[in-house]
Amino acid sequence: MSDEHVQPKTPLTPAPGRVVINRKQLLQKVPLSKRAILDMEKRGEFPRRFSISARVVVWDVEEVDAWIARQQAAAVQPQPPGTKQLG
Numbered sequence: 001m002s003d004e005h006v007q008p009k010t011p012l013t014p015a016p017g018r019v020v021i022n023r024k025q026l027l028q029k030v031p032l033s034k035r036a037i038l039d040m041e042k043r044g045e046f047p048r049r050f051s052i053s054a055r056v057v058v059w060d061v062e063e064v065d066a067w068i069a070r071q072q073a074a075a076v077q078p079q080p081p082g083t084k085q086l087g
Contacts, residue, residue: 020058029064 021029030037040046047063 019061021061022058026059
């Protein structure tokens with residue numbers, strides 16, 4: 001048995017202070033299909049991916065987290081049970 005320890009996958013950091021996530025990590029944070037994310041990117045409704053190599057694309061985790069926060073803020077909040085709607 002080897003004494004080497006396998007390091008868990010962590011977000012890539014291409015530049016100091018900038019944390020990025022790969023596609024697998026993105027799909028864990030955002031439960032949408034790959035196609036839905038691509039379509040939203042094309043419409044400017046989701047943070048844009050960028051390449052860090054010929055075969056690897058990543059997203060800026062701060063941009064993704066900000067998008068999630070905006071979606072949460074814009075979401076219609078359900079009425080608590082037993083309350084009446086005004087209108």
